Amino acid sequence: MIVLQGLSKSFSGVKVLDDLNIEFGEKQITVVMGRSGGGKSVMLKHIIGLMKPDSGKVLIGGIDINALKKKELNEIRKKFGMVFQDGALLDSLTVFENVAFPLRQHMKHSEKEIEDKVYSILADVGLNGQYNKMPSEISGGMRKRVGVARALILNPEIMLFDEPTTGLDPVMSDVINNLIISMHNKFKFTGIIISHDISGAFKTGDIIAMLYEGKIIESGTPEKFQNSSNPVVKQFISGTMEGPILI
Amino acid sequence: MNIILVPFQKIGKFVLYTVEELGLIAIYIWESFISIPQYFINFENLIDQIIFIGMDSFYVVGLTGLFTGMVLSLQAYYAAKIVGVTYMIGPTVALSMVRELGPVLTALMITARCGSSMASEIGTMKVTEQIDALEVMAVDPYYFLSVPRILAAMAMLPVMTVLCSLIGIIGGYLVYVYFLGLNHVTYIEKIYQYIELKDIYNGLLKSVFFGAILAIISTFKGFQTTGGAKGVGKYTTQAVVLSSVYILFADYLLTSILF
Numbered sequence: 105m106i107v108l109q110g111l112s113k114s115f116s117g118v119k120v121l122d123d124l125n126i127e128f129g130e131k132q133i134t135v136v137m138g139r140s141g142g143g144k145s146v147m148l149k150h151i152i153g154l155m156k157p158d159s160g161k162v163l164i165g166g167i168d169i170n171a172l173k174k175k176e177l178n179e180i181r182k183k184f185g186m187v188f189q190d191g192a193l194l195d196s197l198t199v200f201e202n203v204a205f206p207l208r209q210h211m212k213h214s215e216k217e218i219e220d221k222v223y224s225i226l227a228d229v230g231l232n233g234q235y236n237k238m239p240s241e242i243s244g245g246m247r248k249r250v251g252v253a254r255a256l257i258l259n260p261e262i263m264l265f266d267e268p269t270t271g272l273d274p275v276m277s278d279v280i281n282n283l284i285i286s287m288h289n290k291f292k293f294t295g296i297i298i299s300h301d302i303s304g305a306f307k308t309g310d311i312i313a314m315l316y317e318g319k320i321i322e323s324g325t326p327e328k329f330q331n332s333s334n335p336v337v338k339q340f341i342s343g344t345m346e347g348p349i350l351i
Numbered sequence: 352m353n354i355i356l357v358p359f360q361k362i363g364k365f366v367l368y369t370v371e372e373l374g375l376i377a378i379y380i381w382e383s384f385i386s387i388p389q390y391f392i393n394f395e396n397l398i399d400q401i402i403f404i405g406m407d408s409f410y411v412v413g414l415t416g417l418f419t420g421m422v423l424s425l426q427a428y429y430a431a432k433i434v435g436v437t438y439m440i441g442p443t444v445a446l447s448m449v450r451e452l453g454p455v456l457t458a459l460m461i462t463a464r465c466g467s468s469m470a471s472e473i474g475t476m477k478v479t480e481q482i483d484a485l486e487v488m489a490v491d492p493y494y495f496l497s498v499p500r501i502l503a504a505m506a507m508l509p510v511m512t513v514l515c516s517l518i519g520i521i522g523g524y525l526v527y528v529y530f531l532g533l534n535h536v537t538y539i540e541k542i543y544q545y546i547e548l549k550d551i552y553n554g555l556l557k558s559v560f561f562g563a564i565l566a567i568i569s570t571f572k573g574f575q576t577t578g579g580a581k582g583v584g585k586y587t588t589q590a591v592v593l594s595s596v597y598i599l600f601a602d603y604l605l606t607s608i609l610f
Contacts, residue, residue, distance in 0.1 A: 149483075152486075152487050153486075154483055154486060154487070174491070178489040178491070179489070181486070181487060181488070181489040182489045184487060185487075186484070186487040188480050188483070188484060189480075190479065190480065192479060192480040192481050192483060192484035193481075193484075194476075194481055194484070194485075195475075195476075195479070195481065205488065206488050209488065209489070209490050210489065254488075
């Protein structure tokens with residue numbers, strides 16, 4: 105269980121997270137939606153310990169990760185996989201080496217075992233035959249899929265997705281959304297997706313939450329979210345200019 | 352009133368910036384070195400860096416040493432000729448190369464070649480979230496990126512300094528014998544007579560410090576990078592300039608202590 109308690113974070117006096125409280129259910133996919141620049145990525149970076157809050161707690165399985173030493177935090181991080189917005193693949197390594205990287209760092213597998221695992225997960229994400237390409241030689245959609253494969257290779261308990269469909273065409277976005285669903289069905293991870301892709305959120309999310317002005321203002325099943333009476337949520341779903349959301 | 356205050360404000364800002372920067376570098380050094388006993392040293396990365404800093408820098412360091420030795424020989428000749436001590440050209444070239452120019456020029460050339468590369472490579476990784484990705488994968492980026500570079504620079508700078516000094520002395524010899532037409536035995540004999548092992552050791556000790564400085568500053572600046580492609584350029588420039596300045600400053604300090 106991941107719990108964010110009273111999380112606040114400011115940058116240069118601007119409050120990005122403001123006493124944020126949310127619980128992410130185990131083995132569920134929670135999609136956190138919100139405006140661009142609204143603090144979604146900041147929230148995600150707090151969950152994985154890349155940022156420290158000004159106040160509040162991030163509890164992973166009841167442990168406050170901000171109270172941990174670096175090495176203890178790294179042990180917790182082994183439970184996580186994260187897919188970055190632009191893939192964040194190591195650009196000096198091939199697709200194969202990128203996916204094999206966590207295995208080489210943390211497991212004592214033979215080269216044959218590493219090959220088998222990498223080929224298997226790359227097949228799962230539909231990237232057969234792309235093993236020796238460099239990240240610069242593949243498309244944005246492929247990079248995201250390599251990112252998904254790399255994040256899943258250690259079979260993590262928790263998967264974080266930072267805007268997985270941003271910058272992709274609608275067809276490729278659907279491919280990525282279906283990939284997330286099929287990987288969730290196969291690996292049964294707890295998923296947190298941050299996105300502003302409405303249709304993708306309704307498709308992938310068990311729970312959808314809305315982050316606005318540093319707080320979670322709505323959270324519930326896709327049906328509940330869609331029928332929300334909150335004017336901010338209504339405006340966000342309808343995608344119109346008119347409404348309470350300040351531009 | 353403002354005209355009086357502005358210079359003091361600028362001095363104050365500069366002092367605060369310098370103190371903060373030195374503090375951050377001290378923390379960075381601590382965090383980098385504390386990661387060494389926590390993990391096994393990444394030998395693959397270390398060997399890559401040894402090749403990059405060492406073997407791949409051979410031509411640039413060799414050419415620098417060669418021309419410096421040749422120029423030294425020529426310049427020393429003009430001065431020595433006046434007082435009739437041309438036999439001292441060999442020791443002049445050798446001592447200058449071994450004690451001073453070999454370590455400093457090698458460090459500056461490797462800063463330009465490898466320090467800039469370290470800063471821009473790590474900087475690009477920072478702005479494209481590759482450093483974040485390493486952290487998320489529970490890989491300490493200092494252990495993975497900084498430590499191999501720092502250790503490789505500390506190990507290879509003395510080796511490259513030896514080569515630079517040796518090639519410089521050979522360059523001086525070529526000018527002494529073939530351009531100035533002086534006796535080659537004198538050149539070598541006088542070097543043996545005047546140069547001491549202490550000169551060589553101290554020169555090498557300096558180069559170890561220079562290696563540490565250039566790699567620490569360059570990787571540190573890489574990790575500080577923000578602001579996309581422009582930021583990478585800015586912090587790479589800072590890395591090269593700061594490393595060079597710190598090397599020259601350390602050179603003065605070490606020379607006054609060691610010799």
